[in-house]
Amino acid sequence: MGVRANRTSAGEADPVAALPGHDKARTLRRQGSGMYRFSETGRCWRLVVIGGGSAAAIQVRQGDVPPQDTLVIADRLGTGMEFLEDFTLQSYADELRLSRHQETSRLGVTGQLRPSAAQFDAYVRESLLGSGATLKSARVLEVEGEAGMFLLHVLNGDGRMSYERAEAVVLATGSTPRTPPPGWAEAGAVSHDVVHREHARHRTSRWAGRTVLVVGSGNSAMQVASLVASEAAEVVVLGNRYVGMFPTENPDKYGWRAPSQLACELVAKSALECGRPGWHTTCVRHLVYERLDVRDGEITWTYKAEDNRNPLGSRSLSGRCRHARGRLIGEGGSAWEESRRAEETAVVWATGSEPVLPGGSLIESLARQADGSLLTDEAGRTSVDGVHALGACAGQRAVNETTPALVRGRLPLPKLLAGRGVPVESEVPA
Template sequence: MYRFGETGRCWRLVVIGGGSAAAIQVRQGDVPPQDTLVIADRLGTGMEFLDNSILQSYADELRLSRHQETFRLGATGQLRPSAAQFDAYVRESLLGSGATLKSARVLEVEGEAGNFLLHVLNGDGRMSYERAEAVVLATGSTPRTPPPGWAEAGAVSHDVVHRERARQQTSRWAGRTVLVVGSGNSAMQVASLVASEAAEVVVLGNRYVGMFPTESPDKYSWRAPSQLACELVAKSAQECGRPGWHTTCVRHLVYDRLGVRDGEITWTYKAGDNQNPLGSRSLSGRCRHARGRLIGEGGSAWEESRRIEETAVVWATGSGPVLPGGPLIELLARDADGSLLTDEAGRTSMDGIHALGACAGQRAVNETTPALVRGRLPLPELLAGRGVPVDSEVSA
């Protein structure tokens, strides 16, 4: 058992993570950078897998500091940076912040005597330990992996497609039917990413999200890069199979049931669930790819199947939080989606442990606000009042 006395300095603050949330905490938080240790297994955004893809946010929405910065985010006249440009910006921001940076992975956070002991796995495989008065979790999120039953179909999460694309590896989807499971921007963007090599692309969503702002006022609905997938659905609906048309057939369906069995992937869908601009152009009968078997009554529900060996399945159903291990972290109150429950000061249900960014359910960089660490205020009523187990065992 390791104890604080066996380690060196006790940091005023340790921030875990090396993405935009960590940079915002160091740059805008209330603990000076010189009193802060950042432990990250990588410096840069967790969106780095998007590589040269253009982000949805405008450069101004991605600022990490309130002060004038010398580093430019993208080229002059460029409205939105690529993920690779943003990655470099986050890294520069952390490197120039004045905080102490440690390249390592925190395996566990342990509480004792009002402080915290962090179990740290270093790049060389050696374990070391850091002490902190307060901890900020800025550990981000990771794309959800396909459910276990989908291993048989070789399903992968959407980041795998981006990574392979960046290495110019297209064999997973080239010449195949690509089924993209998901409703949001990740699904739409991966659909257009594979469209030039796939034999056909079908996006299978559980709802129709629509384009921002023409179809939905929600800023998290489909944004500009997703427009290309919308356009491909409409264009291929008119032209798939016609002489001279070589672009891949792309469809968008709100599905009813989706399953994999006996070497086949099968999905069902109803006309009633697809009364929208893309669904109405994707129903059975529209082209040679859309060959549904009529099921149910009234001729308005269909079933389609593809052989597994002719298909690539891509999961794009959102992200789940990434957190270090240990019983203390497991005790923290969570939201329904698994992200940490925090108040507006970034406090979790455990005194001295704070969280911000994607692991705390914040969906965008410009919604990420620094945790207020210095004042050890009473634990928020917000957390206690929601029947959440509030544990202040380690309070100073």
């Protein structure tokens, strides 16, 4: 199968996945009325926040509904980056503050500009535990509209189902790393979070002594490259574009930062030293690629010199060292092609993330942005009256740019989409 570079954009087991049928909530309901129980509170909440990460904490601490009128439902309190563990985050501590109060001292120790993922995870959890909201350890499987309110189907920790009712719902459900396309998954490719989890447990056999192809352009790809470089035979980052370092090459704050800088250094250093006596560090390259294929036990990628006239690509072209051995292809030899044996290669997918959302027709009907995240206005209102969203599931990429949804106002879909030049039907995935 083949993958063409898109020039326009960048495990834990699921306890519900074992349930038969596509609609898990209704499957459980059909198994008998004894499977359901109503909430012990017996109330209709003014607001239910679905999610237990930084966006949920921002909503509870900064939103316009008092915490005592808010129910937070999450199967885990903390961030979606817990798999990074002691890995240093790219954001500064002050950029990760969850409320208007000075809490940054709890994010790390003196002298640390950036906290680790584990430190931020603990900070988010403590923030929610001390917020004054009611917290429920469970998973929302479906959200239904009911007489101007909402009915939430909840899978509890003991495996039984219950309902919760709410006047308004805020989705703060976050996102998850994109998984490799089916053909690549069958060939053994994994998403980048798998590499971090295995590395934290000192399980490096997936990439040790092998060629590692990291597919992606952003920080996730570059950080994986630096993470596996000490054990891999060679590392090649294959991006659909050149992002560059923040802030020297790219004013976008989401340009390469923190551990990504090590990958840049390794590309430049190995370009000078790979093959010379005394150089034993892994060869690392970065290429803007054209096409990537796996076929008949071979993984092949193509690239053009004209697409790699950047500080890293120009140091990664065919001929730079013994690892970079390509074949000229195309009219007039306009492109290079390289290949590796699939059995000797580990492929890591680091192409961004996709929102994590409850099921049900109401959630499926929500208008989406081109990347699959939920379409909202500046107040966090979605295309369904009374349903709001913030954080990664709404395409917000940074904690300090995430603002709480204002749930006291409602906005119908036509007004939400007015002036955007996007037909309503094209925003809703099939």
